[in-house]
Amino acid sequence: MRGFFSRHWYAYAMVLPAVIVTGVLVVLPLLQGAYYSFTNINESNIANPVLDRPASYEFTGLDNYANVLSGDASYGSFWDILLRTLIWTFACVGLHFVIGLALALLLNRPMRGRGVYRVLLILPWAVPAFISAFAWKYMFNAQYGIINQVLRALGLPDPVWLGQSDLALIAVILVNVWLGVPFMMMTLLGGLQSISGSLYEAAEIDGATPWQKFRNVTMPGLRSVSSTVILLGTIWTFNMFAVVYLITGINPNTRLLITYAFERFFNGASRDYAIASTYGVLILSVLLVFASVYRRALRRQGEVW
Amino acid sequence: MAEVAYVNASRVYPGSPPVRAVDELKLDVADGEFLVLVGPSGSGKSTALRMLAGLEDVDEGAIEIGGKDVTNVPPKGRDIAMVFQSYALYPHMTVGENMGFALKLRGVSKPDIKAKVAEAAKMLDLEKYLDRKPKALSGGQRQRVAMGRAIVREPSVFLMDEPLSNLDAKLRVETRANIAALQRRLGTTTIYVTHDQVEAMTMGHRVAVLKDGLLQQCDTPRALYETPANAFVAAFIGSPGMNLKTVPLTAAGAQLDGLEVPLPRTTLDKVGADGLKEVTFGVRPESLGLVGAGEDGMELTVELVEELGADAYVYGSVRIADQPERFIVRVDGRTPPALGQTVRVGLRDHSEIHLFNPETGARIEG
Amino acid sequence: MSLDAASIKATENAAIAKPTGHVKRSRLASFGLHGALTVASLIAVFPVFWVFITSLKPDAKAAETTPTLFNESSFDNYANVLAGEKGAFLSWFANSAVIAILTTVISVFLSATAAYAVSRFRFPGYRGMMLSFLLIQMFPFAVLIVPLYNILLMLGLQGTSFGLVLVYCTTAVPFCAYMLKGYFDTIPRDIDEAGRIDGLSPFSVFWRLVLPLSKPGVAVTAFYAFLTAWGEVAFASAFLSASDESKTLAVGLQVFVQQNRTEWGHLAAASILVAIPAVIVFYLVQKFLVAGLASGAVKG
Numbered sequence: 001m002r003g004f005f006s007r008h009w010y011a012y013a014m015v016l017p018a019v020i021v022t023g024v025l026v027v028l029p030l031l032q033g034a035y036y037s038f039t040n041i042n043e044s045n046i047a048n049p050v051l052d053r054p055a056s057y058e059f060t061g062l063d064n065y066a067n068v069l070s071g072d073a074s075y076g077s078f079w080d081i082l083l084r085t086l087i088w089t090f091a092c093v094g095l096h097f098v099i100g101l102a103l104a105l106l107l108n109r110p111m112r113g114r115g116v117y118r119v120l121l122i123l124p125w126a127v128p129a130f131i132s133a134f135a136w137k138y139m140f141n142a143q144y145g146i147i148n149q150v151l152r153a154l155g156l157p158d159p160v161w162l163g164q165s166d167l168a169l170i171a172v173i174l175v176n177v178w179l180g181v182p183f184m185m186m187t188l189l190g191g192l193q194s195i196s197g198s199l200y201e202a203a204e205i206d207g208a209t210p211w212q213k214f215r216n217v218t219m220p221g222l223r224s225v226s227s228t229v230i231l232l233g234t235i236w237t238f239n240m241f242a243v244v245y246l247i248t249g250i251n252p253n254t255r256l257l258i259t260y261a262f263e264r265f266f267n268g269a270s271r272d273y274a275i276a277s278t279y280g281v282l283i284l285s286v287l288l289v290f291a292s293v294y295r296r297a298l299r300r301q302g303e304v305w
Numbered sequence: 306m307a308e309v310a311y312v313n314a315s316r317v318y319p320g321s322p323p324v325r326a327v328d329e330l331k332l333d334v335a336d337g338e339f340l341v342l343v344g345p346s347g348s349g350k351s352t353a354l355r356m357l358a359g360l361e362d363v364d365e366g367a368i369e370i371g372g373k374d375v376t377n378v379p380p381k382g383r384d385i386a387m388v389f390q391s392y393a394l395y396p397h398m399t400v401g402e403n404m405g406f407a408l409k410l411r412g413v414s415k416p417d418i419k420a421k422v423a424e425a426a427k428m429l430d431l432e433k434y435l436d437r438k439p440k441a442l443s444g445g446q447r448q449r450v451a452m453g454r455a456i457v458r459e460p461s462v463f464l465m466d467e468p469l470s471n472l473d474a475k476l477r478v479e480t481r482a483n484i485a486a487l488q489r490r491l492g493t494t495t496i497y498v499t500h501d502q503v504e505a506m507t508m509g510h511r512v513a514v515l516k517d518g519l520l521q522q523c524d525t526p527r528a529l530y531e532t533p534a535n536a537f538v539a540a541f542i543g544s545p546g547m548n549l550k551t552v553p554l555t556a557a558g559a560q561l562d563g564l565e566v567p568l569p570r571t572t573l574d575k576v577g578a579d580g581l582k583e584v585t586f587g588v589r590p591e592s593l594g595l596v597g598a599g600e601d602g603m604e605l606t607v608e609l610v611e612e613l614g615a616d617a618y619v620y621g622s623v624r625i626a627d628q629p630e631r632f633i634v635r636v637d638g639r640t641p642p643a644l645g646q647t648v649r650v651g652l653r654d655h656s657e658i659h660l661f662n663p664e665t666g667a668r669i670e671g
Numbered sequence: 672m673s674l675d676a677a678s679i680k681a682t683e684n685a686a687i688a689k690p691t692g693h694v695k696r697s698r699l700a701s702f703g704l705h706g707a708l709t710v711a712s713l714i715a716v717f718p719v720f721w722v723f724i725t726s727l728k729p730d731a732k733a734a735e736t737t738p739t740l741f742n743e744s745s746f747d748n749y750a751n752v753l754a755g756e757k758g759a760f761l762s763w764f765a766n767s768a769v770i771a772i773l774t775t776v777i778s779v780f781l782s783a784t785a786a787y788a789v790s791r792f793r794f795p796g797y798r799g800m801m802l803s804f805l806l807i808q809m810f811p812f813a814v815l816i817v818p819l820y821n822i823l824l825m826l827g828l829q830g831t832s833f834g835l836v837l838v839y840c841t842t843a844v845p846f847c848a849y850m851l852k853g854y855f856d857t858i859p860r861d862i863d864e865a866g867r868i869d870g871l872s873p874f875s876v877f878w879r880l881v882l883p884l885s886k887p888g889v890a891v892t893a894f895y896a897f898l899t900a901w902g903e904v905a906f907a908s909a910f911l912s913a914s915d916e917s918k919t920l921a922v923g924l925q926v927f928v929q930q931n932r933t934e935w936g937h938l939a940a941a942s943i944l945v946a947i948p949a950v951i952v953f954y955l956v957q958k959f960l961v962a963g964l965a966s967g968a969v970k971g
Contacts, residue, residue: 010873011792015800018785018844024826025841026807029818036817046817049824106708111701119957120712126953127719128902130921131942134928135718138725138935144734146721178714190961232808232846241813242904261814262905273817280814287809360864381870393861397883407869454869 036277037064043271064278075275076260082286085238085256088173092237095177097230100184107185108192125182133246136175137162168253172244179243184229191225192218227298235287257283307371307461307494309334309357314366316352326352328518329366337492339485341509343499345541349518351466354498358464359383371461386455387464390471392447394439401435404453425453428487445476452484456491463488463495469504481508502542506530514538536666539587539659545618545633549587551663552625559586562603562623564651566658575669579662584669587659588652590618590635595642596651605632605650610641617641619648719946726939733935748940757937762916763923767901768948770832770919774839774900775893781840782847782892787877789848790855791863801852807845816909823910830912838910839900847892854888855881887959894956901949920945
């Protein structure tokens with residue numbers, strides 16, 4: 001009988017580096033962050049090694065959660081922001097998927113110039129997000145942005161896009177869609193190409209219309225790819241911080257859970273780490289609930305995942 | 306060169322209940338022998354081979370190569386070479402690199418590797434392809450590269466896991482002969498796994514038949530054919546398979562429809578001692594034949610005739626105890642009976658029958 | 672179907688050239704297809720194109736209410752930015768390059784080893800590993816900055832590039848491992864076993880056989896890790912020392928934006944300079960993206 005260790009030691013040796021790095025830099029901070037959410041920690045009472053000041057924050061139990069979940073405006077109107085975050089997430093992921101799938105279907109056809117289209121269409125993914133944010137901010141500028149310039153030329157109204165109105169939310173959704181479509185498109189294109197051509201031939205012989213082929217061959221063939229990318233896309237979009245923050249800055253009309261946490265964190269005189277951490281824990285909880293519901297739904301449809 | 310031994314070796318997959326993929330396999334392979342492991346899918350034949358290769362754990366018992374216990378030795382320390390069903394050629398290396406890889410890892414000098422690869426390539430008619438990548442080769446060529454990769458290493462044991470199953474029928478027969486000839490020439494102990502009983506019979510010095518992880522019988526091809534140890538081996542070896550029917554016993558022998566097969570006194574005594582009322586009666590298609598109206602025989606209604614040229618196989622049914630029972634009979638290929646016709650079938654020779662215990666399947670010696 | 676090792680490469684090629692629809696189509700359909708793709712490509716490229724156009728204009732012309740394609744255009748903005756007039760651009764660039772390359776190398780190493788173990792060995796804890804690859808992606812990293820700061824301080828890495836690299840690795844590794852695991856699953860195990868019999872240890876099977884055969888998967892992983900590090904702002908501003916020379920491009924430009932809101936021309940030029948390395952990396956890996964991403968997600 002050989003030992004447990006001698007049987008698996010190389011597997012453990014290979015996962016160890018990744019486990020150590022993520023363990024130290026993810027699990028420990030997370031535990032500490034979760035602990036902070038039960039305290040009143042902020043910039044004025046945190047330990048400061050530079051000033052040689054010890055920590056003086058106190059344990060406050062569930063106060064932060066009670067305050068945040070009450071929906072009080074001074075704690076960020078949690079439920080309103082949650083609703084906006086959900087709208088933002090589903091709008092973005094829905095558009096990513098639909099546009100990504102449409103483009104993937106077009107790109108999957110044999111034609112001239114396919115390689116060129118593909119390179120051009122993935123370009124938004126390759127450009128660093130803060131540069132895209134800068135580009136769009138410039139284009140959305142109310143006075144000299146190209147978008148309003150075009151709208152004026154067409155005789156349409158030229159609104160202030162990035163001001164304190166829901167237009168700002170629409171604008172950042174547009175930008176995020178532009179950013180996220182390439183990943184969806186490429187992944188779905190890969191999924192399309194993994195569907196055996198003989199299935200289409202069989203459907204052809206059975207007399208299927210193009211729509212029936214799409215419904216009965218393409219969509220089932222994409223099931224496992226789609227379920228993965230939709231889950232990942234939802235997680236990423238829910239936590240998408242850079243685009244919103246860089247384009248609209250602190251704007252109550254584009255405030256999402258993640259940007260509000262960051263706002264609480266970096267702005268204001270007190271730098272409220274406790275509330276920011278509370279929001280962090282709540283974000284994680286919402287995503288965990290979503291992932292388990294999603295997973296159960298997939299299970300029921302017989303997906304092994 | 307080395308002998309190989311499985312010493313009550315088992316592979317048990319955990320689960321409830323645990324699956325005994327290979328169950329206390331006891332098998333000795335002589336130096337230079339070509340041993341074929343054969344069985345239906347799930348019989349544990351590939352697992353047994355992989356245990357010998359070191360790719361599968363041995364949970365109980367031991368495995369010896371050249372008299373040394375290698376149960377806990379990793380594959381690279383066992384001095385073996387293996388040909389995979391998929392060939393498992395390294396796609397990013399040329400044919401030459403594929404064949405020389407093991408030698409390179411062993412630190413053999415470059416000119417030596419080159420010489421050995423060239424030698425093997427010549428033997429396998431691969432000289433023209435040494436600089437190609439595997440994807441630029443045909444199936445047969447890939448198969449030969451896989452063989453070459455094994456030969457170049459001059460191992461003490463060759464392991465082959467269904468190496469012909471990805472070839473087309475004609476190439477398979479040709480390669481079958483080539484591998485057997487190559488093995489005879491090199492004289493290297495070879496363990497060969499296949500599900501194809503024709504391959505097993507034509508290639509091996511001895512054939513080991515497995516079922517559900519248990520060794521059924523291990524013997525020369527002829528002995529397997531003539532004296533199968535149980536009903537499973539009898540049915541598995543031979544194509545088309547043996548006719549096996551469970552029939553009632555009479556005072557003088559076994560009763561099949563109008564045909565009473567007399568059994569020797571000793572056999573009947575033995576069967577009587579076991580208290581059996583029935584026996585499983587086996588007869589190969591070539592031991593049956595068409596007989597005239599007056600002779601002992603069964604009435605067979607012809608349902609299908611397979612004409613193979615020299616011979617024809619007649620598939621038909623006989624009513625035994627009011628149940629239709631299917632029989633296969635080999636007849637002269639020039640004058641096969643017609644479909645739907647009823648013919649009379651009898652035994653060519655009363656010694657060419659096999660009897661098995663209907664409960665245990667074990668052979669009843671006559 | 673055979674698990675032919677050589678067919679891995681073949682499917683990669685097929686993934687690019689396999690026709691699935693009718694080859695013949697009407698002129699109208701062809702027009703619609705190319706029309707739709709052209710419009711989509713224009714939308715994809717336009718913002719970058721427009722930044723480039725702007726980068727050639729003097730700051731004053733870049734903010735005119737009736738923009739034109741060219742307006743006193745020149746490469747002066749680039750010259751100014753590169754000469755360091757708008758901050759220590761070249762040292763920012765060097766910092767970013769070092770950080771991004773280190774992040775790429777370390778992330779690929781960490782995720783590939785972990786992904787290989789998960790793909791090949793059924794060790795106790797394997798399911799937990801797979802699940803945590805997914806879970807870690809849910810973490811709102813932006814709010815973990817204070818705890819991360821504390822940990823880096825404890826490790827003596829606060830304010831160093833290496834500390835920042837490790838933080839980037841933790842955000843890149845889970846996705847990369849997830850993708851690579853899927854890619855490794857497409858490489859037949861027979862290849863590993865043939866290697867073991869030819870005399871390789873489990874580690875060298877990974878290093879000499881599986882990794883060279885996984886170029887598309889590794890390329891995607893590397894691309895993702897590079898982008899993660901190249902364009903990140905929040906961590907970089909929190910964890911690097913505040914001196915101008917130690918900033919990354921993203922942080923430097925962010926400061927630049929906040930201080931010089933009107934210098935659109937210079938900003939655009941700097942942006943283009945920042946985007947160029949990312950686009951080059953992208954161009955190098957783009958032919959692998961379809962094969963790499965797909966198998967990752969299909970099997971993930």
